[in-house]
Amino acid sequence: MSNSYYDPKDLKKFEDIGDFGPELAKKFFDYYSAVFEEGALSAREKALIALAVSHTVQCPYCIDAYTSESLEKGASEEQMMEAVHVASAIRGGSSLVHGVQMMNKTKDVSM
Amino acid sequence: MIKSLKTREHKLSDPNYQLQLLNSHSKSLREQPKFRDKLGEAGLFPLEPTGIEIFQMNLGYMCNMTCKHCHVDAGPDRSEMMDRETFEHCIEALRHSQATTVDLTGGAPEMNPHFKWFVEEASRLGKNIIVRSNLTILTTAPKYRALVNFFADHQVEVTCSLPFYNRSRTDRQRGEGTYDKSIEALQKLNHVGYGKEETGLELNLVYNPAGAFLPGGQASMEQTFKEQLHRQHGIVFNNLYTITNLPISRFLDFLLQSGNLDEYMDRLISSFNPAAARGVMCRNTISVGWDGQLYDCDFNQMLEMPVEESAPGHISEWHEGRLNNRTIRINQHCFGCTAGAGSSCGGATT
Ligand code: SF4
Ligand code: SF4
Numbered sequence: 001m002s003n004s005y006y007d008p009k010d011l012k013k014f015e016d017i018g019d020f021g022p023e024l025a026k027k028f029f030d031y032y033s034a035v036f037e038e039g040a041l042s043a044r045e046k047a048l049i050a051l052a053v054s055h056t057v058q059c060p061y062c063i064d065a066y067t068s069e070s071l072e073k074g075a076s077e078e079q080m081m082e083a084v085h086v087a088s089a090i091r092g093g094s095s096l097v098h099g100v101q102m103m104n105k106t107k108d109v110s111m
Numbered sequence: 112m113i114k115s116l117k118t119r120e121h122k123l124s125d126p127n128y129q130l131q132l133l134n135s136h137s138k139s140l141r142e143q144p145k146f147r148d149k150l151g152e153a154g155l156f157p158l159e160p161t162g163i164e165i166f167q168m169n170l171g172y173m174c175n176m177t178c179k180h181c182h183v184d185a186g187p188d189r190s191e192m193m194d195r196e197t198f199e200h201c202i203e204a205l206r207h208s209q210a211t212t213v214d215l216t217g218g219a220p221e222m223n224p225h226f227k228w229f230v231e232e233a234s235r236l237g238k239n240i241i242v243r244s245n246l247t248i249l250t251t252a253p254k255y256r257a258l259v260n261f262f263a264d265h266q267v268e269v270t271c272s273l274p275f276y277n278r279s280r281t282d283r284q285r286g287e288g289t290y291d292k293s294i295e296a297l298q299k300l301n302h303v304g305y306g307k308e309e310t311g312l313e314l315n316l317v318y319n320p321a322g323a324f325l326p327g328g329q330a331s332m333e334q335t336f337k338e339q340l341h342r343q344h345g346i347v348f349n350n351l352y353t354i355t356n357l358p359i360s361r362f363l364d365f366l367l368q369s370g371n372l373d374e375y376m377d378r379l380i381s382s383f384n385p386a387a388a389r390g391v392m393c394r395n396t397i398s399v400g401w402d403g404q405l406y407d408c409d410f411n412q413m414l415e416m417p418v419e420e421s422a423p424g425h426i427s428e429w430h431e432g433r434l435n436n437r438t439i440r441i442n443q444h445c446f447g448c449t450a451g452a453g454s455s456c457g458g459a460t461t
Contacts (some may be wrong), residue, residue: 042331071320073327074335076277 011061044073051080052087112286113177115186116361123364124184126414132367133358133443139373143380146445153385158394158439163431165396166210166238167456168193168201169412170223172401175248178285180319180362182413185218192222197403197426198229204429205236214396214456216243216409221255234265241268243317243456246296247289259296263303268313270352270456271296274321276339284321297346306348314347317458319354323371325378325451326353329459352458355379357410357447379446387453390460393439399426407439409456410447416440 018025036046047069054062070080116124123129135141150156171192174185205213213233220226220242233240242262248255262269271293275281278290297306297314304310316336320326333351340346356362358375366372393407397418403426406412422437423430453460 038328038331042334043328044331044335068324071322071324074318074332076275077279078277 006060008061008064011065014061042073044070044075047073048075048079048083052083055084055087056091112187113179115172115177115184115188116364117184118186118188121364123360123367126416129359129363130414130442130444132363132372133376137373140376143376143443146441146443146449149380149383149446149449150388150441153388155385155388158391158441160435160437160439161394162435163208163210163395163397165212165214165392165456166201166205166208166399167214167216167396167409168220168399169401169409170215170217170220170226172218173222174218174245175222175251176219176245176286176289178361179365180284180321180356182357182360182362182410183218184360184413189218191401193225193401193403195225197399197401198225198232200403200426200429201229201399202232202236204426205233205238207429208431210238210397212239212241214241214243216456219245219248221248221258227258227261230261230265230267234267239268240265241270244269244271244296245285246271246273246293247285249296249299250292256299259299259303262300263305263312266311268315269300269305270315270317272317272319273297273336274319276336276343280321294344294346297340297348298344301345301347306346313349315350315352316348317352317354319356323366323369323375325355325382326454329353329452350458352456353452353454354456354458355447355450355454357444359410359444360413376443376446379450382450383446384449384451384453384461386461387451387459388449390453390455391445391448392455392457392460393448396456397434403427405434410444411440414442414444416442 015025015029036043041049047066050062051066051070054066067080133140147156150158172183172185172189173187173192174189175187177186217223221244230240230242249259250256273281273293274284281290281293282288300306300314303312305312306314318326318332318336326332329351332353336351337348340348358366358372358379363372366375393411396408398406398409398412400406400412404412405418405422405424405426406416407418417424418434419437419440422434448454
């Protein structure tokens with residue numbers, strides 16, 4: 001057993017989750033690959049969105065996987081960093097916007 | 112400028128050492144399936160030619176650049192160069208050959224002193240001529256600058272390397288200043304009509320990943336390159352070919368130094384695609400070395416694996432029938448040609 005919670009090698013075992021429940025795993029992986037196919041959004045745009053979301057959910061597996069995927073799909077370093085800033089702006093903004101709730105409550109309870 | 116592995120007397124300039132590494136450098140590499148077994152599963156072993164369509168000639172290993180990923184280990188410090196006699200044997204072979212295309216590569220093929228003379232001779236034979244240009248050479252000395260018009264006059268197809276549509280990634284792979292020079296050369300080629308629909312002057316770009324990852328889908332990469340190069344520089348071109356870096360020579364050096372070899376091989380091997388294996392370029396190509404030796408492909412040339420012994424080994428002994436009956440020599444590097452959508456000098460193979 002590994003001594004750390006995250007082992008890069010585990011990423012390759014993702015599909016093994018089917019060992020404990022093949023039906024749902026199959027449904028999930030079929031859906032997953034359909035999501036990333038070229039569509040109204042290009043595969044490169046989808047890889048960049050996935051890269052941003054990976055940073056939001058702070059999943060090290062996803063960050064590795066979608067860094068490689070973005071490079072392979074032809075994204076530049078600038079585009080990848082901009083995607084991460086989008087994630088960061090939304091995360092920061094979503095905290096900050098709750099400041100309005102804080103202000104509302106403050107006003108409600110204040111004399 | 113960095114020196115070639117050969118000049119540095121680097122261990123990796125020994126092809127046997129390279130093959131040994133690919134087969135058994137680590138536990139993970141030793142446990143990987145062999146290319147011949149994967150071909151066997153796909154019903155393709157032994158691998159056989161389908162007929163020679165492309166006559167590829169390596170005019171020499173000299174180059175004005177020393178790119179980090181170069182599978183030829185080319186550079187200004189390499190002196191191997193095809194001589195006039197070998198060219199004459201090639202013309203003789205081409206006269207009788209079914210091959211429709213003559214593909215000129217190097218190093219920088221333009222640096223061979225017989226280059227222009229040969230292009231003129233070969234175009235008289237009515238063959239389609241491709242020159243694999245690194246672009247930057249076309250911005251150096253006046254005799255090389257003049258080649259842009261020479262290519263157009265002889266209807267030569269220009270296939271050139273541009274690893275990325277931005278400066279930083281291009282220069283990291285091919286050296287400082289490469290991107291700006293490449294853009295200048297592409298604009299000159301456009302100026303004489305290359306890459307424009309109505310002229311018939313074909314300009315193709317070759318994209319290869321600047322690192323230990325595979326190329327993305329060829330059609331979408333082509334679209335991205337077209338949009339970006341046109342928006343930034345007004346450049347047009349015909350096709351983009353995506354090429355996978357084969358794990359040999361200087362790219363192998365990079366993989367070792369960056370600790371990526373096991374994972375890269377794993378990626379290539381797990382992406383083995385039988386359809387790509389059916390379309391590998393050695394089946395319709397013959398590669399002529401600077402010294403006239405015959406090889407199944409330019410990669411086998413760099414690994415000093417000539418065509419199998421039963422086939423004629425030298426251009427002076429050209430016999431197309433016997434070459435078509437040969438078996439192609441393979442090893443673990445071949446996984447670079449069969450991963451994903453496949454890879455060849457003409458891009459994806461599926
Ligand atoms: S990759 Fe091409 S341009 Fe670069 S050093 Fe090798 S032969 Fe020369
Ligand atoms: S490396 Fe050469 S011999 Fe091997 S599959 Fe590719 S083209 Fe064929």
